[in-house]
Amino acid sequence: MPDVSGAPKSSAVIAALAVAVLAGCGSGDSTVAKTPENTSPAPAPSQAPPAAPPGPSGPAPVDECAVNLTAPVIAKAVSELPRDPRSGQPWSPEPLAGNYSTCSDISAVIVKANTNAENPSTRAVLFHRGEFIAQSVPDTYGFSGIDLTQSNGDTVALRNASGIPGVSGTVKFHWNGTGVEIVGNTRG
Template structure:
């Protein structure tokens, strides 16, 4: 099953390289929307969640095939989940493979001010979703179903991880599943 939820969160456009590190930290404040316009190559960009933005398609096209299944990543925005906003400090789009089922691998793409900076984790994980309550303008919260947990059960074990923009890089708060 492909997730098509589109939570109302925000993010922005800019260029930087992401570097993830692990740390343990507390919760975060709920997100808020931006009303100002950003610019991309001197052209004003409307702020707000937009999972159809061309930069997302470019990021997906730059990824190699998923290494375990060898499947190509889906480019259909109807299957995307996330809060990509060209005006947010850090945002994400969660993608899956073409022909996905509910347990297919997902990959979270991270964007800083609307520019693609890399994936949240080196490897894809099934059952990845945006944690709206732990996401802010500069922090993306993701929830991963813990490997080995019942994937068909509503009470399966989850791992919550946050990715926070800190000036020039992304810091990982928590430990993603292996």
């Protein structure tokens, strides 16, 4: 028969071990409290995958000879013009009309005086192969548009409007190889 006197000793050891284990699991010793915080840097945000190379239906190449009324050279040229003689105001750099092209011997834009007047002055600004023609340009005041049907690479047809009903016309400016000359004037 086993020794009965050892039984209380074993029970006391087991009870002491149980108390020690339970004491080690206090509220501050939970698994969450013992898990270290993440100290590594946050992952970089994912970037969009690189664009696929253009296929047969990719973007069309830019036509360098296309009409471009937002070319910076237009605003620069307009800023160099003398002020409108009628209002004393500078000219607005935003064209009302035009066929500006770096490939044409002559092209033009129509600008208006930067005023709130009901009928602001207008004028044409002429270009040769995209460069502002500042010297030796005939009078270009009073033009309201461009007649594209009468214009080509070396001639630009500007429509004028006098403000008088029925009195208007077209004036053609031609690049002669060294400068601009008037080659035609028609009344409409």
